[in-house]
Amino acid sequence: MELLAGLNLHDLILRFGPQPEGRVIQILKQVCESLAEAHSLGLVHRDLKPSNIFLCDRGGVLDWVKVLDFGLVREFTANPPPGKWKTNLPAPFFMPPEAIKNSAASDPRSDLYGVGAIGYFC
Numbered sequence: 001m002e003l004l005a006g007l008n009l010h011d012l013i014l015r016f017g018p019q020p021e022g023r024v025i026q027i028l029k030q031v032c033e034s035l036a037e038a039h040s041l042g043l044v045h046r047d048l049k050p051s052n053i054f055l056c057d058r059g060g061v062l063d064w065v066k067v068l069d070f071g072l073v074r075e076f077t078a079n080p081p082p083g084k085w086k087t088n089l090p091a092p093f094f095m096p097p098e099a100i101k102n103s104a105a106s107d108p109r110s111d112l113y114g115v116g117a118i119g120y121f122c
Contacts, residue, residue: 030065048114
C-alpha cells in the first residue's frame with residue numbers, strides 16, 4: 001500500500017474554507033481522469049466524497065490527486081442482477097437520489113453526480 005503525505009479534500013475545506021475556482025477545476029479534472037480509467041475497466045466507485053479525494057505533493061507538483069477507498073466499487077453492467085449488489089450505501093450527500101432507492105442501479109453517471117456535488121462542496 002502506498003504511503004501518502006498530504007490531506008484529503010474534506011480536511012482542506014474545513015481548515016481553509018472554499019477554494020478558488022481554478023484550483024477546484026484542476027482537482028476535479030484529475031478526479032475525472034481517475035474515474036475515466038475505472039469506468040473504462042467497467043468499474044463504478046460508488047462512494048465519491050471529499051474525504052476520499054487525497055491531495056499529495058508529488059515531485060514538487062502540488063494537488064496531485066489520488067482517488068481513495070474503492071471499498072464499494074462494483075462492476076458496471078448494463079443489466080445488473082437484481083439484489084446482487086445490495087451493499088453499504090455511500091455518503092448520502094454525494095450520491096445521486098436514484099441510488100438511494102436502488103444502489104444496484106449505480107453506473108458511471110452516479111460517479112459523475114458525486115463529482116458535481118464535490119465541486120459544490122469545494
